[in-house]
Amino acid sequence: MVVPLKQPIVFQLEGFYVPPGYGAFLFFLALLCYIVIMFANSVVLCIIVIDKNLHRPMYIMVCNLVVCDLLGATTVLPRIMMHFLMGQKKIGYISAIAQAFCVHMYGFAVQTILGVMAYDRYIAVCEPLRYHAIMTSARLHACLALAWSIAFLFIAVLFILHINSPLCGNIIHHVYCSNRGILNLACSPTPINNIYGLSMSWSLNTSIFLIIAFSYFKILHACVKQGRDDSFIRSKTLQTCAPHLVVYVLYQLATVVIIISQRFPSLSQNIKRFFSILFIIIPPALNPMIYGLVSKDIRSSIIKHFTNLYVHRKNIRVVPLCNRKQ
Template identity: 75%
Template sequence: MHEAGTALLWMENSTVVTPLRQPIVFELEGFYIPPGNGSFLFFLALFNYIVVLLANGVVMCVIVIDKNLHRPMFVLVCNLVVCDLLGSTAVLPRLMMHSLTGEKRIGYMAAIAQAFSVHTYGAAMQTILGAMAYDRYIAVCEPLRYHAIMTPARLNACCILAWSVALLCIIVLFALHANTPLCGNTIRHVYCSNRTILSLACGPTPINNIYGLSMTWFLSTGIFVIIAFSYLRILHASVKQGRADSRVRSKAFQTCSTHLVVYLLYQVAALIIIVSQRFTSVSKNIKKFFSILLIIMPPAVNPIIYGLVSKELRASIFKHLTIKVSPK
């Protein structure tokens, strides 16, 4: 009896990990990399991170420096840049470290911080795009009242609301499993997320699953409805105004095309991830690569899209990056 009790106690202590009792160290499964090839993944992640930092950094600095860009559309673009930097910084530096050193352990608090940042990035990306759709709707449908409606106070309220909704949703998500006992410590993924951490739970977590699915559905559907409504009204207004002046219709479509491309890019990346997880024939490495598309693709492409399409932003970037050599 004593030996059985001792064995049971040993099994409990070795397999059940409770966050409140002792610190946890997770082991990230990461990519399967043949020996000696870790440097390739390191340089790939490093290249992507440099592109993200440079592209987003340039856009942010130009918007902050150039007073002509201190307008609602560009302020919201700046918020989108911050969101992109949050998501990529949460994943890529640690991925580089893991691929270079082969050390894939991550502490409990670091895992929670990474997962929280990744989910906040995903939620805030959608809420900020929703706020941008509202701004474009006012700009096209109410051009004469635009500055009266989108005052600095209302713009700040839109930004605060976008971040607050995203943070509140994610705080509740992680608060639900703060005391959930975990069994095992191997996270079978490239980075930590709510789902991968909860997969280590010692028992079922129905409340967490229901809330997570409900939050994702309501947030995605709500933002989709806002964007769809805004663009239907924009389309109607631009066609109506365009009958009198074709330049009005052209300018309206050009103004809104950038935002729509960014939104579709995010949704396509999310769809690729969802579809890839449904096919068992797809290798684990490919699935894991697809799973980080949402982290690496929008942050790298978004500033390039805005820089190419927006004439004002492009002109300001060229103006501030051009080195003027004065004659001796």
């Protein structure tokens, strides 16, 4: 008979298998990824906050996406670095719940924010003359608040359903804590949790996909219609919408890779677990580059601010000290 564990307990993450002598190398590799993510996203975030010309709905939404990416990366990568450097696999109950909550919050908030961004692009392309009347500051903040609130409420209910469930184990077979990893330790079956989790994920992903598909169908129709009169308008429209679509596809590809990798039993656990953190590494690392390279406004603002910083440092002169009176 399996005896339920008393809470609070300490979980042990199985993590990666680290060959002897490779811990420091893997630590610096993870640290490099984290530095790239933090630096690139922080630059985009600071530029949008500083430059008043970028205080527009599209860039404010990009700001929210950047915050979401920073949340996901910061939740997982520092603990993985501790695992590589010090072999730290233990995590307290509260920390485990917090990490799992933030990981799921990241995954769901990304979807809802991308849905709001698709709606914004649809209004901008299909209703250009009424865009500022429709996408007012109040409506923009209401849409973003709704996006964060939906993700938060869905995840909160998911964790409330099993927060007091007795656990009969403390080993999580993963590199980070998740709702599924904790539920696998439950002493008894959790059908309600499973049904809610699956229905919630399916309904949210399907809803966001339909919103984005409908938005881009209407945008494509508008581009074809506009292209008959002005090819410049069509190219400008496609250039404006391209970053959002590329980012959405990037997240979906990372998710598909995770799902497919779990279906191949011949793959080693290290490879499967590496694939499972791709959605926390690849999109946050590439998103700032996608928006920075494709968006002319962000790119120009970054170049301008860094150029001004360089010129300012170059013009600094050291004032010589006056000769002391003898």
